[in-house]
Amino acid sequence: MRERRQMSLRVLTGTAEIDAIAKDWQGLEDACPDRLTYFQTYDWCRGWIDTFCQPGGARPHIRTVWMGERLVALWPLMIVDGPGIRRLETLGEPHSQYCNLLLGGGEDAAGAMALLLDRDLGDGCDVAVLRPVPATSPLAPHLEHLPPIAGYSNEASVLNLSHYPNAEAYWAGLGKLQKRNRNRRRNQLARLGELSFSVVWPDQEEFSELVDLAVSMKRRWLAETNRLSAGFGMSGYEAFLKGLSGSSAALSGACVSVLRAGDRVVAVEIGFIHHRHYYAYIGGFDWELKDLSPGKVQMEMTVGWLIDNGVVAYDLLPNPAQYKASWSNHSVPAVGYALPKTWKGRFYAGSWLPTLRPALKRMWSHVPAMMQAALGFGRGALCLLLYV
Secondary structure (H helix, E strand, C coil): CCEECCEEEEEECCHHHHHCCHHHHHHHHHHCCCCCCHHHCHHHHHHHHHHHCCCCCCEEEEEEEEECCEEEEEEEEEEEEECCEEEEEECCCCCCCCCCCEECCCCCHHHHHHHHCCCCCCCCCCEEEEEEEECCCCHHHHCCCCCECCCCCEEEEEEECCCCCCHHHHHHCCCHHHHHHHHHHHHHHHCCCCEEEEEECCCCCCHHHHHHHHHHHHHHHHHHCCCCCCHHHCCCHHHHHHCCCEECCCCEEEEEEEEEECCEEEEEEEEEEECCEEEEEEEEECHHHHHHCHHHHHHHHHHHHHHHCCCCEEECCCCCCHHHHHHCCEEEEEEEEEEECCHHHHHHHHHHHHHHHHHHHHHHHCCCHHHHHHCHHHHHHHHHHHHC
C-alpha cells in the first residue's frame, strides 16, 4: 500500500475483497460523471469475473484509490496468460468496449491518477495493453507519456439524441432520401406481418431466450461474412450476458430491443443504458431476410424509443464502420497504449499488435470459403490466437 496526500492504493485480486467493496463500487458509479463507464460497473465486472476468471484463466487486478475509508477511484484490469506471454489489460477484454476508470467528481484527480499509474503498473507481466481509451476519459491525458500502439487508430460513432424532444422530431430532421429509404424498408418488411417493437428487461421471462437468439444471429453473420471473433467463441458467454442486471424503472443496465414481423423475430439488439447513455452492444438479424434490412429497421425503432425515454446518446461503440458513421452525428476518438516490461512485451507491442496480428486477419479473410470449411477444425485456435 502506497500513501500519497492521504490517499492509498489497494490492488484487489480476490473475489472476497472485491465483494467487500461492492457498495463502495456502486456508489462510485453513481458519483462518476463520465458516461462512458458502463464496462467499469460492478455488475459487468463481477459477472465477468464469475464467468471467465476461473483457475487457469484471467485473474482480476482491480486498482483502487482510497481517501481514508472512502473509495475515490477504481480501474478494473486483469492479468491474462496467453501463449508464452503475460498481459495486463482491461477487465472484460475483448468484450469491454472502453478502457476507462471510475473517478468521483471533486476529487484530487491528479493524486488519484498518480497512484493508479504508479511505476508498478504491469509488474509481473510482459506487457500492459490499454485500449481503447476514450479521448474524453480522465485516463487519456495521464497515459500520454506511455508508448502508443503503433498504427492504432480508433473511434466510437455516437448519435447525439439530446436535442430531439421526441422521436417525431428525430424523424422530421431526416433528409428526404433517408425518409424514403426507411419507409421502403418498413413497408417491405411489413409484408411478412405487422411490425411490432418492444424492449425486454432481465426480469422478463423472454430475456434469456432473446439473448441466445441475438448471439446466434451474430455468429451466423460472422460466419456468412467470413469474420473471426475470439469473443463469440468464449465458453459461457451467453450465460454471462443473461446474468447482467437491468431495470426498466431505473432505465438502467442490460436490455434487449426486439423487432417482430407478425410472430417472427426478425432483429434483436442487446444494449446497455448507463447515465442515460445507451451502448449498442450486439445487433443480430434473421440472415434469411438480409435483403430487407431488418437490422436497420430495428435500429431506427430503438433510437426512437431511446429519445422518447430521455436517453441522450446512441453509442455504436469503437471500431469504425461505414454503417456506424451513417447512423451517428459525432465521434469519440479512442487511443491505445502498450507498456512493455520484458523483451517478449517489446516484441508483442512492436511487432505482433501493429503488424503480424492484422496481417493474419487479412490473410484469413482472403482464404476461399471452401478452404475455410476444410480448415474449420482450426478456426477456434485461430480465434484464440487473434485474441492474444
